[in-house]
Amino acid sequence: MFHINGHEEGNINPASDRTLPVSIILASQLPHAVGLAYGSKLKGEKDTVALAVFGDGSTSEGDFHEALNFASVLNAPVVFLCQNNQFAISTPLEMQTGSGTIAQKAIAYGMQGIQVDGNDALAVYQAVKDAVDRARAGEGPSLIEAVTFRMAMHTTADDPTRYRSDDLVKKWEKKDPLMRFRIYLERKGLWDDKKQEKLEAGIKEDIDNAVTEFETARQIKNDAPFDYVFGTRVDLIEAQRKRFLMDLEKEVGHE
Numbered sequence: 735m736f737h738i739n740g741h742e743e744g745n746i747n748p749a750s751d752r753t754l755p756v757s758i759i760l761a762s763q764l765p766h767a768v769g770l771a772y773g774s775k776l777k778g779e780k781d782t783v784a785l786a787v788f789g790d791g792s793t794s795e796g797d798f799h800e801a802l803n804f805a806s807v808l809n810a811p812v813v814f815l816c817q818n819n820q821f822a823i824s825t826p827l828e829m830q831t832g833s834g835t836i837a838q839k840a841i842a843y844g845m846q847g848i849q850v851d852g853n854d855a856l857a858v859y860q861a862v863k864d865a866v867d868r869a870r871a872g873e874g875p876s877l878i879e880a881v882t883f884r885m886a887m888h889t890t891a892d893d894p895t896r897y898r899s900d901d902l903v904k905k906w907e908k909k910d911p912l913m914r915f916r917i918y919l920e921r922k923g924l925w926d927d928k929k930q931e932k933l934e935a936g937i938k939e940d941i942d943n944a945v946t947e948f949e950t951a952r953q954i955k956n957d958a959p960f961d962y963v964f965g966t967r968v969d970l971i972e973a974q975r976k977r978f979l980m981d982l983e984k985e986v987g988h989e
C-alpha cells in the first residue's frame with residue numbers, strides 16, 4: 735500500500751525481509767541482484783542466492799546483458815527469472831528479440847538456461863529450485879524463461895484490443911495457472927471450496943487491514959527519500975536534502 739501510493743516507507747523493508755522494492759526502471763534491478771549475490775559470496779554466506787524477476791521487455795535493456803555477463807564472469811549465485819508474457823506493453827516478442835527463445839540467451843553468457851511453462855506452478859518451482867541448488871553448490875547463475883501470457887492490460891492507459899486478438903486471449907484463458915493448479919490439488923484431494931473460501935476471506939482481511947493501516951493518519955517525513963539512497967550518509971545527497979527542504983519551505987511560504 736505504501737509503495738504503490740508513492741510513500742517512502744514502502745521502499746523500506748524490515749531487515750528480516752530480504753525482498754527489495756519493485757523497480758520501475760526496466761532491468762535496473764538485475765545488476766543490483768548480481769552485486770548482492772556476489773557480495774554474499776565474498777562474505778562467505780553459503781546459502782544466499784539472489785532471485786531477480788523481470789519481464790520480456792527488460793531483455794532488450796543494456797542492464798540485462800551487463801548483468802548476465804557479470805554474473806557469469808563472477809560465478810555469482812543469482813537466478814534470473816524472466817516472466818515472458820509475450821508482450822512488452824504493445825510490443826510482441828518477435829519485435830523484441832531475434833532469438834528463438836529468451837532461455838537460449840543463457841548459452842552466449844555461459845550459464846544454464848531453461849524454458850518452462852510459466853502457467854504451471856510446479857514446473858516453475860522445479861526450475862527455480864534446480865537453479866537455486868546449482869547456485870548454492872557454487873555452480874553460478876542461471877536464466878529461466880517462464881512462458882506465460884498477460885491476460886489484462888499493461889496499465890489502465892493500455893488498450894490490448896489494439897494489438898492482439900480475442901481468440902488469442904481466449905486460448906490462454908484456458909491455461910489459467912491458478913485454475914490449473916487448483917484442479918490439480920482438488921484431484922489429489924488436497925483442496926476444496928471450503929478451503930478456497932477460507933483462503934479468500936483471510937486474504938481479504940489482510941488487504942482490509944493494510945488499507946486501514948495505510949489510511950491511518952501519521953507523520954510524513956518529507957525528506958525520507960534522502961535517508962535511503964545509500965546505506966550511509968553521503969555529502970552530495972545531504973546537500974540535495976538541504977536544498978530540497980529549503981525549496982519546500984519557500985513553496986509552503988507562498989501558499
Ligand SMILES: Cc1ncc(C[n+]2csc(CCOP(=O)(O)OP(=O)(O)O)c2C)c(N)n1
Nearest residue numbers: 758759760789790791792819821822823888
Ligand atoms: C528503462 C526503461 N525504459 C522504458 C520504460 C517504460 N516501460 C515501462 S513498462 C515497459 C514494457 C515492459 O515490458 P514487460 O516487462 O514485458 O511488461 P508487460 O508489458 O508484460 O507488463 C516499458 C517500455 C521503463 N520503465 N524503463
